[in-house]
Amino acid sequence: MRQLSLFPSLNTEPPRSEPRLAARQPEAELGPSRIHVVPDGASLVMASRLSSLLREPVEVELTDNAWTMVSYRRVSGRLHFRLHHMFARAHEPVMRALAGFTGKNRRAHGRAIDEYVRQHRDLIKSSAPRADTPLAARGQVHDLLDIFAALNARHFDNQVQARIGWGRRAPGGRRRSIKMGVYFHDHKIIRIHPALDDQRVPRHFVEMVVFHEMLHQVIPPSVDSAGRRSVHGNEFRAAERTFPGYERARAWERAHLHLLLRQRS
Ligand SMILES: [Zn+2]
Structure with a gap:
């Protein structure tokens, strides 16, 4: 653009709903055209950081999804995160919020994540x-x-x-x-x-x-x-x-x- x-x-495009956080992602949104394949390096580094914060096995998939910035689910004993690629540059406080989002204090962590998304929304595809x-x-x-x-x-x-x-x-x-x-x-x-x-x-x-x-x-x-x-x-x-x-x-x-x-x- x-x-x-x-x-x-x-922007002046028709209104659309805000990017959002979702604990579990509806399958309908997993269209292949939305997934942006990025080199493994960033997702592996993030997975290892989240894994040490959460003390459990974590996988990270980076996406170019315009609607869901953060989602996670458990897949055969592992916590599988799908994260917008904007998080590849996130620093420690945001990584902690991502980890915390899976726990009891979701609200507070969700706000920190929202704030990060707001600051990086120019990276979200129209x-x-x-x-x-x-x-x-x-x-x-x-x-x-x-x-x-x-x-x-x-x-x-x-x-x-x-x-x-x-x-x-x-x-x-x-x-x-x-x-x-x-x-x-x-x-x-x-x-x-x-x-x-x-x-x-x-x-x-x-x-x-x-x-x-x-x-x-x-x-x-x-x-x-x-x-x-x-x-x-x-x-x-x-x-x-x-x-x-x-x-x-x-x-x-x-x-x-x-x-x-x-x-x-
Ligand atoms: Zn351009």
């Missing part, structure tokens, strides 16, 4: 659209399909395969931040914020936002040996700067951010 401010929690979501690409001012096709031919050798469309307008009010675009890896869908479909927003700026989202398909998120997930790593940022309109678009963004933050109608 491409984000304009320091308030990642305020709720994915359905694969058959109808996408409107032709706006009142900008035609996203036209922009996508031109960029694909010019910069990607026509290798990017994705659907693209405008996001829906959210109810009014002044925004503190705006997520200009988002790319859903699982569905290969790009959504662009409808505030950009405005005659005051130049095409070259929309092009940079679309280019950014297309780049996400070419350079997927990477995970290092400590389990840290990087969406806009060095390689991504370097490739983004090769876009010929990059400096111009960034300058426009700095000068006109207020236009995007003010809700039309």
Whole structure:
């Protein structure tokens, strides 16, 4: 995603329920597309730490689940945790809260975990659209399909395969931040914020936002040996700067951010 401010929690997508803690996870949520495979290192280190805190065998599975941040259950004598990968970087107090969450004082530990999740919610993948979501690409001012096709031919050798469309307008009010675009890896869908479909927003700026989202398909998120997930790593940022309109678009963004933050109608 491409984000304009320091308030990642305020996005303009349809409301969804908050990420939550769950002691036992309903099977329906265990869809394979939600599981993000990360190297074993981080989960083994966490399992060993939790195991010594709880004094019993522990297994840890790190996930990319957007809904359930923490769940655990007993599987043949072992405590099996499923944890969002954000916990791979958690320090001792949070590890203690995770361990404590399985015991009697769940409430207090749950609050500590909630607080950690709140601080790291930018690592939670946006709720994915359905694969058959109808996408409107032709706006009142900008035609996203036209922009996508031109960029694909010019910069990607026509290798990017994705659907693209405008996001829906959210109810009014002044925004503190705006997520200009988002790319859903699982569905290969790009959504662009409808505030950009405005005659005051130049095409070259929309092009940079679309280019950014297309780049996400070419350079997927990477995970290092400590389990840290990087969406806009060095390689991504370097490739983004090769876009010929990059400096111009960034300058426009700095000068006109207020236009995007003010809700039309
Ligand atoms: Zn991005």
